[in-house]
Amino acid sequence: MRYWQWAAMCVVLGMMTACADKPQVQMAADVIKTKEQNQSFAWQNKIISTKDNINQKCTNQCPQIEYQLISTPYAWIDSTINKAVLSILDSGEESAEGSPAAKRIQDFYAKPVVNDDELGEQLGRIKQNLDRLAKEVSGEQMVVVSAKPDFLGFYKDLPQMSVSGEIYLGGAHGMTSYFYYVFDLQAKRQLDLSDVVLPNQMPALQQTLQAQFDAMLRSQGADPAEHGQSWEFFVTRNFVFDKDGMEFLYQPYEIAPYVYGPISLRLDKQQMRALIKPQYL
Template sequence: MGAASLSANAGSLISSTEYLDYQLPEKIQKICTERDNCPDIEVKYLKSNHSWIDNTVNARIDALVVNSKPSESGARVVKTPDDVKEALDEFVASQFAEVPADSVFVYSLMITPEYLGHVNDLELFEINSYVFTGGAHGMPYSEYLIFDQQTKKPIQLADMLQPNKKSRFNALAYSAYKEWVKTVDEDVANYEKSWPFTLSDNVTLTDQGIDIRYQHYSIGPYAYGMPVLSIPYSQLQGIIKPQFLPARLSNKYDS
């Protein structure tokens, strides 16, 4: 993904991260130290000079923590900070309930936010996570977040589209999907039978256009990673609202 273009006031956001202060329960620490296979927990929170952005990003990180292992009862909701510690305690304890004592594998949970840059009044972030609970591989995850400095609200794909333009955006994304498929398979039609196109709303802005991120297994097998479909701004004029175009293009669009 190309770095987002930065305007003169981009420096108004100062972004860093800080680690969650989490210690393994004493009983777990004793067992895993003896076995030399302690679970690996690394959770970071956003720490910037905009608390309203921090609150939204970090709430999403907490939600990823408490749902780091699938539950038959559905998604868990974070109500207090204790819910996060409790979920982590359950996560690390599960290794010793589910993995043989002589296993060299350890459960891992890593979550970190990243500042991607700035387009107009929009601040762009990405949350990356990785969960490993045994098996052939772990499960990475990536989620984009966009914040409007003027309204102090998060922005979704639906907010970016002009009225009645979703079908046109979908068509552009589908074209980008077919171009991506050509990089991994010679027969697009046959590939699509196994991995059909779906429109993801996991999007961000770059200096070139809109990137659409897909998770593992969404439009391809695990080996193909987390594909990103890119739609250039030159194709998006008249489809997304002018305020979501870089200044050089929105001014041209308005004229």
Template sequence: MGAASLSANAGSLISSTEYLDYQLPEKIQKICTERDNCPDIEVKYLKSNHSWIDNTVNARIDALVVNSKPSESGARVVKTPDDVKAALDEFVTSQFAEVPADSVFVYSLMVTPEYLGHVNDFELFEINSYVFTGGAHGMPYSEYLTFDLTTKKQVTLDDMLIKGKKPRFEALAHDAYKAWVKTVADDVSSYEKSWPFVLSDNVTLTETGINIRYQHYSIGPYAYGMPVLSIPYSQLQGVIKPQFLPARLSNK
């Protein structure tokens, strides 16, 4: 998605990224240098002129890093910066515990934020991650984050919706799902039996409407990627609150 911009009011945000300062454990560095298969770690943090946005985005990045390898006990909570380093140490060490000594196989972990632009007073970001620990392919992940500059709070789908209108929004999303299915399958009803529609709350504002992002395997096989369903603003009048609509529609 390209950078959205419906208003100059929020244009004051300046954003960049900075790399996490992480060094492989000395023992792992020695082993992987000898084998020429050092794990590939690339974690970036958001650095903008709005520290409250940075704090939320970077906390989410930390959570994705700490949970980069599945845990039987469920998602782990980040309490200190040391938790992030410990999780990375565990991630890179596991490569050499699980992979034969003569393998050139390399674990990979990438997490980075991207600034998407703004719509009205809402600043839009996306966090992308990629984890590869073997198998046929790695696992990409994408998560939208929306921030209200007027309230200095993160905005969710439920915040955008007018009370009682979630069923209507879900129906519009289902229609968008059916339109998407027609681009990848011949018959919608048979496809939906294998990959039924579910409503995702992973949404962002765009110049033309609301985009809904799905992860791999949510509504389709891995080969179909991470589908994005789009609902135009013209269908969202009376469904989402006026402040989330372009001025030309919110005043009607």
């Protein structure tokens, strides 16, 4: 039986409660079992400390930060997901391109495996940056960022996860995001779309998904040809498997204006047989 342990972290700055200042570990009461794999996944809470004490309350124009990080027996999975969480929180970073500070950040995100000290250092930097942004917003606006991973279960022998995020840095509206991750434990890496699509079938996949997207546009009274003049369609690498087929999820502003929200396009099992490698059917 394989156990996965999740390290949950939450910080709410400027509110009545926050995570404890000292590291604590608590086992959650719920244990999730997948019927197909008969495997259990134990959840636990853990706090990673930062140099400037990210749990410390501030008194004026404080950002609200909520996030979770994971800890499993697979350091490369932890690093992939935890860096994804931090990258959402890091959306307000404004280091000049090519500067030493920007290079250090790029080097962190490029590392295949990062440790708790490196995560803590980056979290401290992110917290300071969000503090600065919070003091720059006008009126009663508030900087709010959140990022949360979730385990979606196994598809065959592939563990699948997601990271959802919400960002508001002032302005007319915030931004939401939802990213999928499909892992191959034997190959020890995240699967890319090129790993699962049959050779020479990427154009056919794009045609299939675009036909579905065009039908969606027409159902909402939009002209696909006119829409395509401003928004170029592409095949997203943000995919996940489920019992009915595959989902391809686009973030707001990727292929349509914000008002459309996240856009989900799908392949059913029959469509997958013509486009996807047999081992993933």
